[in-house]
Amino acid sequence: MAVLDSVCPLDCPDTCSLAVTVEDGRITKVDGSSRNPYTDGVICAKVRRYPERVYGPERILHPQRRVGPKGEGRFERIRWDEALAEIAARFERILAEDGGEAILPYHYGGSNGLLGEDAADLRFFRRLGASELLKTICAAPTGAVYEAMYGRMGGVPPSDFQLAKAIVLWGVNPSATSIHLATCVREAQKRGGFLAVIDPRRTPLARNADLHLPLRPGTDVVLALAMIRELVHRGGCDRTFLEQHTNGHAEILAAAEEYDLERAGEICGVSPRDIAALVEAYAAASPAVVRCGWGVERNRNGGNAVRAILAVPAVAGKFGVRGGGLTMSLSRPYPLNRDRLSRPELLRRPVRQINMNHLGRVLLEEKDPPVRALFVYNANPVASTPNQNLVLRGLAREDLFTVVHEQVMTDTALFADIVLPAQTIFEHEELHKAYGHYFLQHSRPVIAPVGESLSNPETFARLAAAMGFDEPELQATSAELLRDVLEGSGARLGNEGVERVQREGVVPLHFDGDEVIQFGNERPTTASGRVELCPPELGPVRYEARAASFPLTLLSPASNALVNSIFGERVRSPKIDLHPDDAAARGIADGDEVRVFNDLGEVRVRVRLTTDIRAGVVSLAKGLWRASTGNGSTSTALVADDLTDIGGGACFNDARVEVCRA
Ligand SMILES: Nc1nc2c(c(=O)[nH]1)N[C@H]1C(S)=C(S)[C@@H](COP(=O)(O)OP(=O)(O)OC[C@H]3O[C@@H](n4cnc5c(=O)[nH]c(N)nc54)[C@H](O)[C@@H]3O)O[C@H]1N2
Ligand SMILES: Nc1nc2c(c(=O)[nH]1)N[C@H]1C(S)=C(S)[C@@H](COP(=O)(O)OP(=O)(O)OC[C@H]3O[C@@H](n4cnc5c(=O)[nH]c(N)nc54)[C@H](O)[C@@H]3O)O[C@H]1N2
Ligand code: SF4
Ligand SMILES: [Mo]
Numbered sequence: 001m002a003v004l005d006s007v008c009p010l011d012c013p014d015t016c017s018l019a020v021t022v023e024d025g026r027i028t029k030v031d032g033s034s035r036n037p038y039t040d041g042v043i044c045a046k047v048r049r050y051p052e053r054v055y056g057p058e059r060i061l062h063p064q065r066r067v068g069p070k071g072e073g074r075f076e077r078i079r080w081d082e083a084l085a086e087i088a089a090r091f092e093r094i095l096a097e098d099g100g101e102a103i104l105p106y107h108y109g110g111s112n113g114l115l116g117e118d119a120a121d122l123r124f125f126r127r128l129g130a131s132e133l134l135k136t137i138c139a140a141p142t143g144a145v146y147e148a149m150y151g152r153m154g155g156v157p158p159s160d161f162q163l164a165k166a167i168v169l170w171g172v173n174p175s176a177t178s179i180h181l182a183t184c185v186r187e188a189q190k191r192g193g194f195l196a197v198i199d200p201r202r203t204p205l206a207r208n209a210d211l212h213l214p215l216r217p218g219t220d221v222v223l224a225l226a227m228i229r230e231l232v233h234r235g236g237c238d239r240t241f242l243e244q245h246t247n248g249h250a251e252i253l254a255a256a257e258e259y260d261l262e263r264a265g266e267i268c269g270v271s272p273r274d275i276a277a278l279v280e281a282y283a284a285a286s287p288a289v290v291r292c293g294w295g296v297e298r299n300r301n302g303g304n305a306v307r308a309i310l311a312v313p314a315v316a317g318k319f320g321v322r323g324g325g326l327t328m329s330l331s332r333p334y335p336l337n338r339d340r341l342s343r344p345e346l347l348r349r350p351v352r353q354i355n356m357n358h359l360g361r362v363l364l365e366e367k368d369p370p371v372r373a374l375f376v377y378n379a380n381p382v383a384s385t386p387n388q389n390l391v392l393r394g395l396a397r398e399d400l401f402t403v404v405h406e407q408v409m410t411d412t413a414l415f416a417d418i419v420l421p422a423q424t425i426f427e428h429e430e431l432h433k434a435y436g437h438y439f440l441q442h443s444r445p446v447i448a449p450v451g452e453s454l455s456n457p458e459t460f461a462r463l464a465a466a467m468g469f470d471e472p473e474l475q476a477t478s479a480e481l482l483r484d485v486l487e488g489s490g491a492r493l494g495n496e497g498v499e500r501v502q503r504e505g506v507v508p509l510h511f512d513g514d515e516v517i518q519f520g521n522e523r524p525t526t527a528s529g530r531v532e533l534c535p536p537e538l539g540p541v542r543y544e545a546r547a548a549s550f551p552l553t554l555l556s557p558a559s560n561a562l563v564n565s566i567f568g569e570r571v572r573s574p575k576i577d578l579h580p581d582d583a584a585a586r587g588i589a590d591g592d593e594v595r596v597f598n599d600l601g602e603v604r605v606r607v608r609l610t611t612d613i614r615a616g617v618v619s620l621a622k623g624l625w626r627a628s629t630g631n632g633s634t635s636t637a638l639v640a641d642d643l644t645d646i647g648g649g650a651c652f653n654d655a656r657v658e659v660c661r662a
Contacts, residue, residue: 003020006446018032046567054450059408060413060419071395102373113430119456126343126346136357146328153525165194165287169199171293172295195208196210196282198212200214225258241314241319298650300546314533322520355643390641426447438511440507442505492509553653553654553655573605577618601637639655
């Protein structure tokens with residue numbers, strides 16, 4: 001028996017270090033380890049059960065070829081060399097007839113490891129001249145806004161939240177999505193810190209907050225502007241900071257003038273007194289920190305909401321002290337050489353770009369050229385991409401050649417022509433950044449590959465060889481990819497950072513000084529070196545009210561049991577949250593099976609009545625598998641593939657639905 005080090009690679013901000021028990025070559029236990037001092041031995045319950053996925057009945061053990069109709073899931077076992085030869089032959093024919101752009105890679109955050117995504121895979125697809133996928137399904141609006149306003153400035157690290165006298169959690173639910181941050185927030189509360197939560201749902205932290213503003217989804221831009229106006233009118237605006245460190249303050253203050261407390265209260269559906277109380281507590285506290293999550297962005301007004309939220313700490317002058325300022329994704333300060341890793345120079349001519357949120361319509365409607373081959377890896381679009389029914393129709397196209405590289409037989413893999421077995425984190429080497437802390441981590445395999453599974457780098461290297469591509473960078477090993485991504489990492493990793501991370505497994509990022517202080521040692525990296533409150537690329541500040549086609553707003557947030565669709569195979573009977581008033585109006589009782597529907601689709605599930613959600617809003621978890629509902633449809637079946645106002649993001653929390661008894 002041995003206990004070996006690993007790292008959780010799931011798309012979760014915490015990137016915990018793991019201690020994995022291996023007996024006779026098999027994993028018997030996954031636990032937390034203290035190698036990463038921030039995650040310090042604590043992990044979530046779902047990852048403790050990871051071995052069930054590694055060895056479970058859904059695990060894909062060898063390459064397979066479809067023998068039945070698309071989607072039915074009947075496959076025959078084939079050898080790797082047969083699979084690769086068949087893919088290469090199909091790709092070559094498509095290249096000759098329609099060009100590389102008729103091939104579409106589809107990938108996202110299945111593994112957040114640096115070697116398994118946007119590395120060997122992109123090298124291969126660039127050499128092929130395939131269409132380029134715009135990775136917009138998550139964090140595109142927040143990313144575009146943050147980049148334009150603050151550049152790559154580091155955010156407040158979670159451990160410093162304990163120092164804050166006021167914390168505003170805005171559209172984020174750390175109890176499910178970032179458990180170590182939740183611990184830090186509770187610690188700040190124990191020390192007397194004020195907590196406000198802005199969320200249409202009463203999340204676990206909202207239950208014990210000093211103030212919970214259950215606003216109407218999609219109205220955050222108005223709330224943030226009203227806060228700014230109130231700061232100005234109540235003497236909480238830091239004019240000196242605005243003059244010295246920002247551009248565009250006159251514009252944002254002018255936009256804010258439109259929303260006094262009464263008007264904002266009416267639009268957002270919260271009491272004007274609560275908005276005033278929020279501003280008062282926030283203005284009075286130092287340090288005060290705003291944590292903006294991703295729930296806010298998934299709306300047609302999402303980009304503008306995030307820009308207005310990120311302006312609040314600047315207007316209030318909350319920077320310059322440890323524990324004060326703002327936090328979103330913390331991945332920006334990582335010293336990563338993305339171009340060295342993904343080699344843009346392999347692209348011989350510009351190629352078309354395809355927004356991943358439009359997968360369904362692209363498969364069905366794109367003509368110039370049509371998508372003839374789809375290569376899915378690190379993603380499960382049937383579960384996770386907007387407009388599920390359109391995606392399913394696209395995948396059902398008889399003339400579409402679909403390859404899926406996966407760990408388990410997902411709803412997407414069922415539609416593949418060729419299925420390729422992928423490894424889990426326990427079977428290959430990886431390098432891990434995090435978006436919820438500042439420790440770079442390295443992990444080695446702890447078991448031999450299960451079945452004939454291959455890592456992503458190995459799969460794309462073999463595919464390149466099968467295509468006869470002879471560029472040496474298409475055959476890079478994990479060790480070479482690791483060196484490439486850290487090339488030039490310099491001071492941020494210490495002088496011998498590359499060796500150290502491999503030797504020690506965990507290396508903290510170095511900031512100038514030990515602490516991270518926004519507008520101390522961390523500053524905006526915008527061209528002006530200032531906060532850009534109204535940069536031209538974000539357009540004018542705006543809020544678009546929307547005529548409701550159906551009466552209820554559907555949210556589909558993260559839940560404890562899954563990470564996106566990973567572990568969805570375990571979920572048996574999910575429930576949709578409905579407010580008792582909405583239920584009474586429809587004659588629905590707790591536990592009833594209901595139809596949730598709109599003009600795009602219908603989902604049949606049971607109901608959970610709860611006052612933890614605002615009336616007029618319903619909530620069904622993201623990432624469910626089709627088998628878990630009564631009719632094989634999940635929340636994405638009700639989500640239109642509209643794009644957000646900024647960044648081309650998905651509008652998951654902007655769906656309108658009706659609910660009735662089934
Ligand atoms: N357990 C678990 N952890 C995860 C994930 C998971 O699936 N499961 N997913 C990971 C990923 S990929 C991501 S991106 C992060 C996401 O992390 P979070 O941002 O915390 O997650 P979400 O659940 O998308 O949204 C957070 C909250 O936003 C609220 N919300 C919805 N619409 C609005 C709105 O219009 N305004 C406001 N103010 N709030 C709104 C929702 O009710 C929800 O409680 O979590 C990561 N961690
Ligand atoms: N309704 C609704 N849907 C949402 C959201 C929402 O708020 N509401 N939010 C979304 C968010 S936040 C995100 S980030 C996206 C995520 O969307 P996706 O990135 O598509 O996430 P998953 O559905 O978890 O699919 C990841 C797949 O990658 C596989 N995988 C893991 N590791 C590897 C590997 O090393 N190699 C290969 N080849 N495969 C691997 C996993 O088994 C899994 O099936 O979904 C979005 N979908
Ligand atoms: S999913 Fe998140 S909380 Fe759970 S082990 Fe992985 S990184 Fe840690
Ligand atoms: Mo995400």
